[in-house]
Amino acid sequence: MQDPKLPLLLINEVGGTLGVLEAHVPFLKKHFQLITMKEFLESKECYRAQVQAIYSWWHKPVIDRELLKSLPNLKVISSAGVGTDHLDLKLISGFGVRIANTPHAVHSTTADIGMALLLAAARRLVEGCQIAVSSDTGYFSNNWLGEEVTGATLGIIGMGSIGYKIAQRARAFEMKILYHNRNRRKEDEEQAVGACYCGAIEDLLQQSDFVMLVVNLTPRTYKLIGKKELQLMKPTASLINISRGQVVDQDMLVEALQTGVIKSAAMDVTYPEPLPRDHPLLKLKNVIITPHVGIKTHKTTFMITEEAVSNVLAALNGLPMPSEVFPD
Numbered sequence: 001m002q003d004p005k006l007p008l009l010l011i012n013e014v015g016g017t018l019g020v021l022e023a024h025v026p027f028l029k030k031h032f033q034l035i036t037m038k039e040f041l042e043s044k045e046c047y048r049a050q051v052q053a054i055y056s057w058w059h060k061p062v063i064d065r066e067l068l069k070s071l072p073n074l075k076v077i078s079s080a081g082v083g084t085d086h087l088d089l090k091l092i093s094g095f096g097v098r099i100a101n102t103p104h105a106v107h108s109t110t111a112d113i114g115m116a117l118l119l120a121a122a123r124r125l126v127e128g129c130q131i132a133v134s135s136d137t138g139y140f141s142n143n144w145l146g147e148e149v150t151g152a153t154l155g156i157i158g159m160g161s162i163g164y165k166i167a168q169r170a171r172a173f174e175m176k177i178l179y180h181n182r183n184r185r186k187e188d189e190e191q192a193v194g195a196c197y198c199g200a201i202e203d204l205l206q207q208s209d210f211v212m213l214v215v216n217l218t219p220r221t222y223k224l225i226g227k228k229e230l231q232l233m234k235p236t237a238s239l240i241n242i243s244r245g246q247v248v249d250q251d252m253l254v255e256a257l258q259t260g261v262i263k264s265a266a267m268d269v270t271y272p273e274p275l276p277r278d279h280p281l282l283k284l285k286n287v288i289i290t291p292h293v294g295i296k297t298h299k300t301t302f303m304i305t306e307e308a309v310s311n312v313l314a315a316l317n318g319l320p321m322p323s324e325v326f327p328d
Helices: 024-029 036-042 063-067 089-094 101-122 125-133 161-172 188-192 201-207 227-232 250-259 298-316
Strands: 007-013 033-036 051-056 076-079 099-102 151-155 176-180 195-197 209-212 236-242 263-267 287-289
Touching: 007 036, 024 033, 024 298, 033 036, 063 089, 076 101, 076 298, 099 263, 099 298, 101 125, 101 161, 101 209, 101 236, 101 263, 101 287, 101 298, 151 161, 151 201, 161 188, 176 201, 176 263, 188 195, 201 227, 227 250, 250 263
Parallel strands: 007 033, 007 051, 051 076, 076 099, 151 176, 151 209, 176 195, 209 236, 236 263, 263 287
Antiparallel strands: none
């Protein structure tokens, strides 16, 4: 039984493919009455004036003008994860609704997946696993080789909190670290991880053995990596994308991988997600694709929910939110 004194929080659903995790529901119910989109749509007139907050988990529910118009007392939308490209920030703020994300919870685990993909691409782990377990394998070839990680050059595009944690991990592998960012890091921060700033992205692409994308999706970063950028990379280089699929021109990436312009790619993100089952990226041996699992650990997903709850409670009490997001 939910406590009727608690504020009403709208969620997409509980469990299933697009719902908040069932394990998080008891924690959410300590602070809110929960209502799913199905319940809301079935009894809209009953609930519309009571909903004060929305928890957007994995980009659901969809926040559009129609939903915003139907919730006259909505005060805050708290979105899981860092990216807010699924939200129309200007539209939402135009309704007087505050917006938050959960960046603090996801830094380390996203950096971990970035390094995992880098290592897997370098040492051809997925392809190697398939060879090792195949019923057609009679022996292991001595000339089946990967690329060295220790001492290699890593180019990080996007040196925010996640990018910096990647640099910390790469330093342990004795990698040379280059980075490109809108704003240069402080000198002591660069020195702490041995990172060198590249004001021109072209310089980073030409020098790097591994290029890792850690940027938010914005109009400036849409198809940031296209044909020209791929051709600047070394033919032995790998591209790792843990940002958003649309940061890379996927058609040009397919061409680059098929023709040997670059050696390999490893991606936790694509566009769309999942890719159509006949997409050419799915047929290439020099590609690793994971199902957007960067933040998906038991610990991190619960930390995300905790941060989202902190944001909502702050907004409902008229306080500064720990991670408020503002339109540009």
